[in-house]
Amino acid sequence: xxxxxxxxxxxxxxxxxxIPWLKENQDCEVIAVCVDVGQAADWKAIQKRAMTTGAxxxxxxxxxxxxxxxxxxxxxxxxxxxxxxxxxGTSTARPLIAKTLVEYARKEKATAIAHGATxxxxxxxxxxxxxxxxxxxxxxxxxxxxxxxxxREDEMRYLARxxxxxxxxxxxxxxxxxxxxxxxxxxxxxEDPSNEPLYKKMLxxxxxxxxxxxxxxxxxxxxxxxxxxxxxxxxxxGPALINQLNKIGGANGIGIADxxxxxxxxxxxxxxxxxxxxxxxxYAHSELEHICLDRQTYSFKQQAALKMGELIYGGLWxxxxxxxxxxxxDSTQETVSGKVRLKLYKGSISAAGVSSAYSLYNTSLASxxxxxLFNHADAKGFIKLYGLPVxxxxxxxxxxxxxxxxxxxxxxxxxxxxxxxxxxxxxxx
Numbered sequence: 026x027x028x029x030x031x032x033x034x035x036x037x038x039x040x041x042x043x044i045p046w047l048k049e050n051q052d053c054e055v056i057a058v059c060v061d062v063g064q065a066a067d068w069k070a071i072q073k074r075a076m077t078t079g080a081x082x083x084x085x086x087x088x089x090x091x092x093x094x095x096x097x098x099x100x101x102x103x104x105x106x107x108x109x110x111x112x113x114g115t116s117t118a119r120p121l122i123a124k125t126l127v128e129y130a131r132k133e134k135a136t137a138i139a140h141g142a143t144x145x146x147x148x149x150x151x152x153x154x155x156x157x158x159x160x161x162x163x164x165x166x167x168x169x170x171x172x173x174x175x176x177r178e179d180e181m182r183y184l185a186r187x188x189x190x191x192x193x194x195x196x197x198x199x200x201x202x203x204x205x206x207x208x209x210x211x212x213x214x215x216e217d218p219s220n221e222p223l224y225k226k227m228l229x230x231x232x233x234x235x236x237x238x239x240x241x242x243x244x245x246x247x248x249x250x251x252x253x254x255x256x257x258x259x260x261x262x263g264p265a266l267i268n269q270l271n272k273i274g275g276a277n278g279i280g281i282a283d284x285x286x287x288x289x290x291x292x293x294x295x296x297x298x299x300x301x302x303x304x305x306x307x308y309a310h311s312e313l314e315h316i317c318l319d320r321q322t323y324s325f326k327q328q329a330a331l332k333m334g335e336l337i338y339g340g341l342w343x344x345x346x347x348x349x350x351x352x353x354x355d356s357t358q359e360t361v362s363g364k365v366r367l368k369l370y371k372g373s374i375s376a377a378g379v380s381s382a383y384s385l386y387n388t389s390l391a392s393x394x395x396x397x398l399f400n401h402a403d404a405k406g407f408i409k410l411y412g413l414p415v416x417x418x419x420x421x422x423x424x425x426x427x428x429x430x431x432x433x434x435x436x437x438x439x440x441x442x443x444x445x446x447x448x449x450x451x452x453x454x
């Protein structure tokens with residue numbers, strides 16, 4: 026019985042080459058699996074290509090809803106961002122793709138899973154770690170780490186010798202990854218950080234801020250326990266809400282990020298990301314948290330967000346730490362419900378009002394008019410205790426400089442001094 030290998034199949038050049046390469050080098054049956062996380066793709070054409078290239082079967086798994094609910098929303102609730110700019114579009118999708126591949130491998134009784142990630146990229150780490158976590162018994166095959174092909178030209182020649190049509194993109198095209206959440210662009214002029222991105226020929230779903238309308242657009246997003254549930258008063262499921270915000274944000278030049286990032290494998294790379302809907306949701310969620318979370322919780326959550334971003338980027342989704350952080354985040358989101366109104370204008374987002382039944386903003390405390398909850402006189406004692414370390418350090422420095430060591434006089438002034446003299450007189454007697 027032939028060995029069965031499940032291949033993460035996209036229909037691009039790499040995976041088109043991998044099907045015949047696996048059959049020739051592994052003497053195996055290849056089962057192609059396409060994982061639909063919202064990318065723009067002609068799945069019927071891709072399935073046909075897989076079969077004509079030598080796959081014994083080609084499945085398309087629609088996991089868009091699972092992607093939003095189990096991967097995007099946890100990242101959003103955590104406020105997870107990688108290196109200040111990247112909203113983890115590719116990174117959040119890879120663990121779900123790995124999980125889906127494992128599910129199909131079990132179903133087909135396959136003993137190996139193959140993917141087309143290169144030896145320089147992050148995706149090989151994300152796929153491998155996901156498969157290792159969920160199916161440690163399954164072999165992982167990554168042809169780019171073992172075969173002798175060195176370039177796209179080598180791949181094209183490989184297919185030509187076997188009379189297999191190559192799915193060729195234009196020579197001036199960027200290396201792109203897209204899904205429901207974002208689109209990424211790498212290559213061409215971006216490989217030199219000193220070059221300005223050529224946005225006019227690059228951007229797919231976003232206009233440049235200069236081309237955005239000359240009047241602002243307002244959106245209102247409603248959240249329940251940190252999850253967006255309605256847009257402009259209309260209840261919507263996650264995928265539909267994101268798609269609509271992508272259109273609105275894209276039309277207003279929102280969510281373009283140019284970043285030189287640190288890859289997991291150690292090198293730096295440059296990419297341009299389009300995440301219009303995601304940028305709006307992150308901003309809105311943050312605004313709501315500002316009124317619903319207390320200071321200590323918000324502060325600690327910021328630290329957790331940083332670590333969460335690093336874990337997701339590094340392919341460590343299926344780990345105890347990521348799960349523990351998500352559990353902490355979920356507990357903080359119990360009160361993060363309400364509505365946020367935002368103004369979008371030529372690439373910028375600004376708050377235009379936020380409300381919540383769980384708001385910790387108290388007008389009586391915040392107003393310049395003194396309310397019954399606050400007595401100005403209470404501030405003095407608080408500041409004295411709060412600033413005690415500052416006072417002690419100041420006294421120490423004064424003593425070292427040769428000054429007299431003394432505590433500051435109290436507000437009672439002469440009365441306190443008189444009391445001290447009276448006590449001294451009693452001691453003499």
